[in-house]
Amino acid sequence: MNWQDILFGDENLSFLAEIALRSVIMFLLLFLGLRVAGKRGVKQLSIFELLIIIALGSAAGDPMIYKEVGVIYALVVFVVIFLIYWMLTKLMEHSEKMESILEGKPFYIIRDGKASKESLSHKELAIDEFYASLRSHQIFHLGQVREGVLETNGEVSLLLFPEQEVKPGLPVWPDYLNKKTKQVPHSGIYACTNCGNTQPLSAHESALCSYCSKNDEWVEAVK
Numbered sequence: 522m523n524w525q526d527i528l529f530g531d532e533n534l535s536f537l538a539e540i541a542l543r544s545v546i547m548f549l550l551l552f553l554g555l556r557v558a559g560k561r562g563v564k565q566l567s568i569f570e571l572l573i574i575i576a577l578g579s580a581a582g583d584p585m586i587y588k589e590v591g592v593i594y595a596l597v598v599f600v601v602i603f604l605i606y607w608m609l610t611k612l613m614e615h616s617e618k619m620e621s622i623l624e625g626k627p628f629y630i631i632r633d634g635k636a637s638k639e640s641l642s643h644k645e646l647a648i649d650e651f652y653a654s655l656r657s658h659q660i661f662h663l664g665q666v667r668e669g670v671l672e673t674n675g676e677v678s679l680l681l682f683p684e685q686e687v688k689p690g691l692p693v694w695p696d697y698l699n700k701k702t703k704q705v706p707h708s709g710i711y712a713c714t715n716c717g718n719t720q721p722l723s724a725h726e727s728a729l730c731s732y733c734s735k736n737d738e739w740v741e742a743v744k
């Protein structure tokens with residue numbers, strides 16, 4: 522085992538200064554590139570934009586540390602990627618179909634206080650992550666939510682019921698969710714922990730959810 526190789530590879534110490542300079546150049550190029558693309562932050566990246574960022578990032582990394590890769594190579598990659606980005610953006614402006622292929626479509630997760638039919642059939646959807654978004658919107662339970670949409674940028678948009686129309690629903694806070702049982706302790710309105718469907722159950726009853734028919738764990742619905 523040779524520490525010289527592990528720490529410095531084939532190069533010697535003098536290459537470190539060059540790496541520093543290459544890094545500054547690539548940083549400025551990336552910064553300029555993202556300014557030109559008009560992105561203010563990474564919070565609202567769609568999958569399409571994330572792809573561009575990954576491509577730029579990997580092109581930017583090599584010239585920083587490999588002596589045999591000049592920064593001009595990365596510049597060419599940047600220009601080509603931005604041309605593609607620009608062309609696809611123009612295409613999306615003119616075609617909704619293209620837009621939904623590249624950016625995805627807004628997706629209804631909640632309709633009428635419970636999981637939508639489409640979200641039940643969508644297996645990759647992580648419903649727990651969605652509950653976290655609801656909590657950050659100060660939502661206590663699903664009965665408050667008329668419609669919940671997962672936007673293409675990963676944000677969650679909610680349309681709430683007016684106060685007088687709020688129904689009993691599945692609480693989305695962990696202290697409540699963790700109290701799920703198969704056999705309910707007393708009669709009342711209970712919410713399915715899988716889909717948020719509410720149904721009346723009597724004491725010591727255990728039942729399969731009538732809506733998603735996959736789940737038999739219940740939490741008392743709150744209002």
Ligand SMILES: [Zn+2]
Pocket residue numbers: 713714715716717718730731732733734735736
């Ligand atoms: Zn259910």
